[in-house]
Amino acid sequence: MKRYSVFAIAREAARYHDGWERAWRSPEPKRRYDVIIVGAGGHGLATAYYLGKNHGITNVAVMEKGWLGGGNTGRNTTIIRSNYLQDPSAAIYEKSRSLYETLSQELNYNVMFSPRGVLMLAQTHHEVRGYKRTAHANGLQGVRTEWVDPARVKELCPIMNIHGPRYPVLGGLWQSRGGTARHDAVAWGYARACSDMGMDIIQKCEVTGIDTDGGKVVAVETTRGRIECGQLAGIVAGHSSVLAEMAGFRLPLESVPLQALVSEPIKPCMDIVVMANTVHGYMSQSDKGEMVIGGGTDGYVGYTQRGSFHHIEETLRALVETFPMISRLKMLRQWGGIVDVTGDRSPILSKTPVEGMFLNCGWGTGGFKAIPGSGWAMAELMAKGHSPLTAEFGLERFREGRFIDESVAAGVAH
Amino acid sequence: MLLLTCPHCGLAVEETELSPGGEAHLKRFGPGSDEDAFEEYLFLRDNPKGPTLERWRHSYGCGKWFIAARDTATNRVFGTYPAQTGGPPDWIVKAMEAVR
Numbered sequence: 221m222k223r224y225s226v227f228a229i230a231r232e233a234a235r236y237h238d239g240w241e242r243a244w245r246s247p248e249p250k251r252r253y254d255v256i257i258v259g260a261g262g263h264g265l266a267t268a269y270y271l272g273k274n275h276g277i278t279n280v281a282v283m284e285k286g287w288l289g290g291g292n293t294g295r296n297t298t299i300i301r302s303n304y305l306q307d308p309s310a311a312i313y314e315k316s317r318s319l320y321e322t323l324s325q326e327l328n329y330n331v332m333f334s335p336r337g338v339l340m341l342a343q344t345h346h347e348v349r350g351y352k353r354t355a356h357a358n359g360l361q362g363v364r365t366e367w368v369d370p371a372r373v374k375e376l377c378p379i380m381n382i383h384g385p386r387y388p389v390l391g392g393l394w395q396s397r398g399g400t401a402r403h404d405a406v407a408w409g410y411a412r413a414c415s416d417m418g419m420d421i422i423q424k425c426e427v428t429g430i431d432t433d434g435g436k437v438v439a440v441e442t443t444r445g446r447i448e449c450g451q452l453a454g455i456v457a458g459h460s461s462v463l464a465e466m467a468g469f470r471l472p473l474e475s476v477p478l479q480a481l482v483s484e485p486i487k488p489c490m491d492i493v494v495m496a497n498t499v500h501g502y503m504s505q506s507d508k509g510e511m512v513i514g515g516g517t518d519g520y521v522g523y524t525q526r527g528s529f530h531h532i533e534e535t536l537r538a539l540v541e542t543f544p545m546i547s548r549l550k551m552l553r554q555w556g557g558i559v560d561v562t563g564d565r566s567p568i569l570s571k572t573p574v575e576g577m578f579l580n581c582g583w584g585t586g587g588f589k590a591i592p593g594s595g596w597a598m599a600e601l602m603a604k605g606h607s608p609l610t611a612e613f614g615l616e617r618f619r620e621g622r623f624i625d626e627s628v629a630a631g632v633a634h
Numbered sequence: 635m636l637l638l639t640c641p642h643c644g645l646a647v648e649e650t651e652l653s654p655g656g657e658a659h660l661k662r663f664g665p666g667s668d669e670d671a672f673e674e675y676l677f678l679r680d681n682p683k684g685p686t687l688e689r690w691r692h693s694y695g696c697g698k699w700f701i702a703a704r705d706t707a708t709n710r711v712f713g714t715y716p717a718q719t720g721g722p723p724d725w726i727v728k729a730m731e732a733v734r
């Protein structure tokens with residue numbers, strides 16, 4: 221793989237840019253791999269990357285039914301933060317956030333990590349108490365966050381109306397090193413690095429069955445034939461229950477559409493990310509100038525990647541009170557992704573009842589921020605059989621009643 | 635926007651008049667049951683991509699619970715029936731099997 225650099229740009233410019241090579245290969249699938257990962261979203265690709273980088277396992281294939289990064293990874297609003305309440309969450313999300321800091325250099329691919337700061341608004345007294353508690357917890361966990369008062373909120377985000385009649389701003393939880401990154405670039409950067417290590421990324425190849433022998437996984441059936449494997453990882457977000465059914469077990473998940481939308485581009489007006497959890501809305505401004513807005517999830521299972529219109533209406537109605545200037549904006553695009561939600565709003569990184577088969581799912585409405593950390597931890601779990609970062613996120617926690625309850629801490633999509 | 639007919643009051647209503655209630659016909663377990671039973675009842679779900687039976691409540695109407703048969707991949711609705719039953723009526727089972 222040729223490295224990207226300022227010299228590469230100069231070199232290619234001198235020969236009319238016809239020397240750029242493809243970022244990743246598109247090989248024919250082999251008959252057998254040591255590890256097959258189902259799902260070329262951020263989490264699947266990052267898992268493959270750290271399997272190679274940290275553990276020297278490179279006979280790996282990533283199978284993708286569509287195009288890589290075309291699932292939730294390419295549909296999310298890219299908020300990155302690590303101000304969670306529970307210790308196991310803070311550990312994996314902060315690991316992830318800190319990996320984002322140097323990811324562009326690590327991958328030699330500009331993922332446009334922008335630690336512009338994330339502000340979570342407190343608009344009810346319940347939230348004030350909740351976020352102060354989170355700020356204290358973060359202090360103990362070594363995650364840098366702070367509670368800020370309404371005056372400071374106004375300073376950080378002048379376009380905000382903090383005296384709204386229905387949803388006044390009472391303060392906020394501020395994480396100055398949170399922010400955003402370019403979602404596609406995260407998937408593309410990992411894909412390029414995986415391909416460079418000799419791994420095969422097989423796009424347009426759907427896994428349709430899982431073959432086991434004596435309770436152990438031996439192969440997957442795909443739309444391009446049967447492929448054998450030593451280990452299998454299902455990292456397919458909203459389709460996790462569908463994949464688990466192929467292996468004969470059920471999961472503690474519900475898959476629901478989550479929506480987002482962007483406005484027409486306007487001049488820079490907001491240089492931080494703001495989340496308003498009471499009204500299920502959050503907003504940031506993209507480098508192109510569009511206001512990127514995320515909303516709430518549908519209340520019932522759906523695989524339509526569309527979502528119900530009234531959720532957008534509710535989100536915008538409430539956001540307009542807090543950001544009066546967006547009332548005149550035209551919205552350009554709206555879309556949905558299928559997010560896999562667990563009972564405690566925490567992910568599952570786990571072995572499964574099928575020997576050799578692993579699962580990484582349940583990231584629900586907030587797993588973009590977790591991609592590097594999740595891949596790091598998942599690779600360790602698969603290579604060594606255990607990882608300190610995944611220990612609390614096993615499937616068995618639902619039977620044992622050991623929840624990692626993040627719904628109490630935020631209770632919202634992001 | 636889903637449109638469902640409440641089998642109790644016979645009205646065809648928009649989903650904003652209803653509250654979703656999750657997978658239907660779960661087997662309930664009470665105190666003294668073992669961990670596996672509780673896990674089944676409280677957490678494990680079919681979560682299918684395709685036909686499913688789910689509970690709804692006509693919250694801003696008659697207030698009663700009913701069950702809808704819907705395809706989660708297309709949002710096609712096969713029909714609705716009152717919640718006070720052990721399972722779906724035959725005509726709904728047939729309609730769901732036709733698309734499986």
Ligand SMILES: Cc1cc2nc3c(=O)[nH]c(=O)nc-3n(C[C@H](O)[C@H](O)[C@H](O)COP(=O)(O)OP(=O)(O)OC[C@H]3O[C@@H](n4cnc5c(N)ncnc54)[C@H](O)[C@@H]3O)c2cc1C
Pocket residue numbers: 258259260261262263264283284285286287288289290291292293294295296297298299300425426427428455456457458459463478479480514555556557558559583584585586587588589590634
């Ligand atoms: C609208 C929206 C906004 C969001 N906002 C944020 C945010 O601001 N911050 C944040 O941190 N998170 C956010 N999220 C959540 C985040 O997008 C996800 O948690 C994350 O992208 C999940 O990544 P993944 O790699 O697990 O899944 P995906 O990116 O969905 O990848 C899974 C892949 O598996 C493939 N697949 C499925 N079944 C099969 C099969 N049988 N065979 C082969 N391939 C298969 C799919 O095609 C897909 O490409 C948001 C999500 C949505 C939908």
Ligand SMILES: [Zn+2]
Pocket residue numbers: 640641642643644645692695696697698
């Ligand atoms: Zn009714």
